[in-house]
Amino acid sequence: MTTADRFAGLYLLDRFRLEYGATSVDVCAGGQRLLAYLGLRRHATRAVLAGTLWPDVTEERAHGSLRTTLWRLHRERPPIVRSGGDTLSLEDTVHVDARALGESALRVVRSPGSVGGESALDLLFGGDLLPGWYEEWVLFERERLRQLRLHALDSVAEHLATQGQHALALEAALESVRMEPLRESAHRAVVSVHLAEHNIAEAVRHYKAFRTLLLAELGVEPSGQFFAMMRHAMT
Numbered sequence: 552m553t554t555a556d557r558f559a560g561l562y563l564l565d566r567f568r569l570e571y572g573a574t575s576v577d578v579c580a581g582g583q584r585l586l587a588y589l590g591l592r593r594h595a596t597r598a599v600l601a602g603t604l605w606p607d608v609t610e611e612r613a614h615g616s617l618r619t620t621l622w623r624l625h626r627e628r629p630p631i632v633r634s635g636g637d638t639l640s641l642e643d644t645v646h647v648d649a650r651a652l653g654e655s656a657l658r659v660v661r662s663p664g665s666v667g668g669e670s671a672l673d674l675l676f677g678g679d680l681l682p683g684w685y686e687e688w689v690l691f692e693r694e695r696l697r698q699l700r701l702h703a704l705d706s707v708a709e710h711l712a713t714q715g716q717h718a719l720a721l722e723a724a725l726e727s728v729r730m731e732p733l734r735e736s737a738h739r740a741v742v743s744v745h746l747a748e749h750n751i752a753e754a755v756r757h758y759k760a761f762r763t764l765l766l767a768e769l770g771v772e773p774s775g776q777f778f779a780m781m782r783h784a785m786t
Contacts, residue, residue, distance in 0.1 A: 559631050561590045561641070563649040565678035571628065581605075581620040587681060589632065590647040591692045594640035603688060652677045653696055656703035663710035672722055675703055701727055701734065708740040712747055720744045733768060735761075739777055746784050754784060 562568040567583050569576050578586065584604045588595060595603075597617060605613035621639075624632060631642050641647070655674040658665060677700070680693040704727040711720035721744045727737035738761040745754035758781050762773055772778075 559629075559642075559645045561586055561631075561645055561647045563587055563590060563647065563681050564652065565682070567681060576628070579620065579623055581616060582624045584686075585617070585620050585624070585632070586641070587684075588688065589639060589641045590645070590650060592688075593650075594635075594638050596637050597639060598637075600639060603686075648677070649680055649692075649696060653699055656696075656699040659703040659706050660699070663706040672707070672719060672726075675700055675707065675723070676726060697730065701731060701737070704730075705736050705740060708737075708744070712740075712744050717744050717748050732764065735765075735774060735777060738773075739780065742777075742780065746780075751784060755781065 558572065560568075560570040562570070567578070567587065569578050569586065581604065585600065588600065588604065597614065601610070601613035601617045605616045608616070621632060624630075631645050633640050633642050652674060659675070680696050681689050704723045708720045708723040708727070711717075711723060721741065724737055724740035724744060727734060728741060731737065738757065741757050742754045745751075745757065758773070758777070765771055765773060
């Protein structure tokens with residue numbers, strides 16, 4: 552095995568995938584859950600892992616399943632799970648795409664100008680976290696990552712618009728709309744970009760479409776702030 556093959560990539564966006572170098576490897580169901588949990592939570596005790604991943608069996612059997620899963624993961628492969636006393640974590644050589652996406656989103660929210668336009672969009676246009684997985688810890692992490700991405704996209708759209716990068720700003724705003732169609736801040740960002748480019752007709756069309764959607768789904772009007780933005784633009 553080459554040096555490159557000793558570095559693993561754990562991919563949790565769109566679907567589960569584990570790669571050593573350029574080689575994708577099969578992982579048993581228990582191993583997938585174990586790696587995903589450690590990839591998202593960074594570390595956990597054996598007791599927490601056993602109880603979380605095997606909740607419907609006795610404690611003794613859950614710990615036995617954990618030991619078997621660890622043995623299967625390390626069989627004929629470089630170890631990617633590190634043991635520190637009673638605590639397990641992933642080795643530092645393991646890249647986790649969902650973790651990288653969350654860290655990038657946090658950086659953008661804290662300092663939108665610190666990340667370049669196209670690179671920011673590449674980092675933020677990730678897929679859904681482990682679609683088809685419905686464990687409570689997955690649902691929590693999926694929503695946490697979704698909210699981070701939404702706030703980061705809002706920040707990116709606003710920053711790029713002020714820099715005159717209207718096409719990229721619109722991409723960020725529309726991605727936020729796609730993720731959450733009823734999120735007004737995303738729609739305001741779309742309209743702001745259209746107004747910055749003096750595309751009044753596009754801004755009005757988008758505002759009216761959002762107003763229709765909001766009335767149909769929630770029975771409420773857009774905020775006074777959004778209405779005032781449109782009224783000011785058309786006067």
